Amino acid sequence: MSTEAGSAEIDVSQQGAKPPRVELPLVAILGRPNVGKSTLFNKIAGGRRAIVGDEPGITRDRLYARCEWQGHQFRLVDTGGIIPSDTDVIPANILRQVRAALDECTLILLVADARAGITPMDEELLDLARHSHKPVFVAANKVDTAKLESDALEFGLWGFDVFPISAEHGNGVGDLLDAVLATLPSAESGEPEEESGTINLAIIGRPNVGKSSLVNQLTGEDRVIVSAVPGTTRDAIDAEIEREGVRFRLVDTAGIRRKGKTDLVAEKISVVMARRSLERADVAILMIDGIEGPTALDATIGGYAHEAGTSLIIAVNKWDAVEKTPETSKQYERRIREMMKFADYAPVLFISAKSGQRTEKLLEAARHAQEGRNKRIPTAELNRFFERNLERPRATTTARNAARVLYITQAGVRPPTFVLFTTSRSPRSHMHFSYERYVENRLREEFEFFATPIRIKQRGKKGADTRRG
Numbered sequence: 001m002s003t004e005a006g007s008a009e010i011d012v013s014q015q016g017a018k019p020p021r022v023e024l025p026l027v028a029i030l031g032r033p034n035v036g037k038s039t040l041f042n043k044i045a046g047g048r049r050a051i052v053g054d055e056p057g058i059t060r061d062r063l064y065a066r067c068e069w070q071g072h073q074f075r076l077v078d079t080g081g082i083i084p085s086d087t088d089v090i091p092a093n094i095l096r097q098v099r100a101a102l103d104e105c106t107l108i109l110l111v112a113d114a115r116a117g118i119t120p121m122d123e124e125l126l127d128l129a130r131h132s133h134k135p136v137f138v139a140a141n142k143v144d145t146a147k148l149e150s151d152a153l154e155f156g157l158w159g160f161d162v163f164p165i166s167a168e169h170g171n172g173v174g175d176l177l178d179a180v181l182a183t184l185p186s187a188e189s190g191e192p193e194e195e196s197g198t199i200n201l202a203i204i205g206r207p208n209v210g211k212s213s214l215v216n217q218l219t220g221e222d223r224v225i226v227s228a229v230p231g232t233t234r235d236a237i238d239a240e241i242e243r244e245g246v247r248f249r250l251v252d253t254a255g256i257r258r259k260g261k262t263d264l265v266a267e268k269i270s271v272v273m274a275r276r277s278l279e280r281a282d283v284a285i286l287m288i289d290g291i292e293g294p295t296a297l298d299a300t301i302g303g304y305a306h307e308a309g310t311s312l313i314i315a316v317n318k319w320d321a322v323e324k325t326p327e328t329s330k331q332y333e334r335r336i337r338e339m340m341k342f343a344d345y346a347p348v349l350f351i352s353a354k355s356g357q358r359t360e361k362l363l364e365a366a367r368h369a370q371e372g373r374n375k376r377i378p379t380a381e382l383n384r385f386f387e388r389n390l391e392r393p394r395a396t397t398t399a400r401n402a403a404r405v406l407y408i409t410q411a412g413v414r415p416p417t418f419v420l421f422t423t424s425r426s427p428r429s430h431m432h433f434s435y436e437r438y439v440e441n442r443l444r445e446e447f448e449f450f451a452t453p454i455r456i457k458q459r460g461k462k463g464a465d466t467r468r469g
Contacts, residue, residue: 044065107135141165
């Protein structure tokens with residue numbers, strides 16, 4: 001199956017007039033808990049975008065992907081497994097998220113368990129789908145044998161086209177997609193959507209520090225569920241916004257806990273997926289609870305972003321609820337710097353996700369950080385930098401294993417990566433780590449590299465190299 005994971009509604013910033021952007025049709029996956037909605041979502045999207053497990057109700061928010069089948073593109077949204085009559089806080093919020101997805105979708109895939117047959121809860125969801133007045137296809141899932149395929153025909157009583165499938169193995173999914181695309185409006189005309197020019201912005205932090213509130217504030221809607229229950233968000237949820245011609249894809253990751261604190265399988269998987277989200281992010285916003293102050297876990301999470309090479313912005317949230325003096329912000333920043341010495345390049349902003357105080361400044365900083373991580377220094381400027389700062393030998397190696405820098409080149413961007421070519425003939429005579437810090441500091445002074453880590457490599461005469469930063 002040829003599919004491509006991603007998110008929709010993506011624009012490309014270009015000079016001059018922009019071509020019209022194609023609005024891709026949206027397919028919503030609907031179903032009761034544990035019928036295989038997320039498995040089907042992952043199969044169609046071509047990657048593990050949603051958490052899959054045996055615990056019912058793992059998916060809670062709307063999770064989007066841009067997909068391709070037989071050369072045609074469409075969007076897909078995975079909804080939470082809902083119990084319509086449930087009045088608990090999180091299930092009620094899930095129901096609101098599902099209704100929002102049904103309102104905006106073009107077609108509904110109602111997923112049912114062919115092994116279990118029609119259940120009363122399936123009937124309630126069927127009513128929900130019918131009242132949307134959208135085309136409905138029934139995906140009778142978990143059909144792994146010929147007998148189950150005949151059992152799936154029971155769902156034909158609903159009056160919609162039924163497709164026996166196995167989301168886990170992919171059986172029947174191709175026929176389902178053929179029928180879906182035959183029903184969807186064509187999105188082939190106009191300019192195809194592309195992802196270049198969109199800033200992938202991951203929002204990371206401990207549970208209950210306000211990550212989902214920030215997403216909702218920036219999008220201007222209840223895009224993700226906000227609850228006082230820690231760990232409400234489990235999947236990494238994509239939402240897209242545009243400011244002054246720049247598009248941002250916001251990824252609200254699950255709250256990262258200490259390894260010993262993650263008891264449920266779903267929460268353990270969500271930590272792994274949150275770290276995976278950092279790998280595809282350009283910029284990360286590390287949210288810190290302003291009332292509690294910075295913690296060792298905050299520093300650990302910031303370290304994940306640094307290791308991933310993601311640009312980093314630190315946002316101290318709930319600042320409107322903090323009792324302040326003229327020195328409070330300076331004291332907070334000093335504590336953060338002491339705990340995160342590896343991220344001294346990261347700007348610190350004081351915000352309130354709930355009220356919106358200074359949240360737009362985060363997007364300004366993210367745009368500036370994106371420029372920094374993509375900055376490439378022209379060779380002539382880098383040569384002049386070398387002459388001013390690196391040409392003269394410095395006391396960076398022992399006299400027995402003396403080495404000096406011959407020249408410096410920029411090997412890459414995202415993050416900016418530089419190679420120091422030295423006279424070293426063995427790893428023991430590599431320049432000391434403090435010298436790499438010296439080079440990094442001089443690079444930041446002259447070329448800024450706002451909010452982004454810098455990688456420094458060394459390469460001696462024999463070609464051996466090390467990676468730092």
